Amino acid sequence: MARPPYTYLRASIDGGVTRLAVSLYTADVGVLAAVTSDRRPFLDLSTSEAQISISTTGGGPVTAQDVALAREIVTAATRYLADCEHLHAEQSPQADRATA
Numbered sequence: 001m002a003r004p005p006y007t008y009l010r011a012s013i014d015g016g017v018t019r020l021a022v023s024l025y026t027a028d029v030g031v032l033a034a035v036t037s038d039r040r041p042f043l044d045l046s047t048s049e050a051q052i053s054i055s056t057t058g059g060g061p062v063t064a065q066d067v068a069l070a071r072e073i074v075t076a077a078t079r080y081l082a083d084c085e086h087l088h089a090e091q092s093p094q095a096d097r098a099t100a
Helices: 064-090 093-099
Strands: 006-014 017-025 030-035 041-046 051-055
Antiparallel strands (some): 006 017
């Protein structure tokens, strides 16, 4: 039986390093990409329970590492899309209607 949509947050401290893990198990995610007035690009993922923002290193000018991260995000999102499309196509029409 499938669970209803939810957001999961876990915080841990290991060796003095704090780690936060946020999992969004819902289709109700808002996605926004824009550039601030001080010319800093950002990407936001948000639900009614959580918001995750990704921006440039230290909130400063765009670096080569920032560009590389943006490419990794696009690659991962493209893979996620392909996986969703493939699995959705395999589902029966009844299963698709049940989740709608």
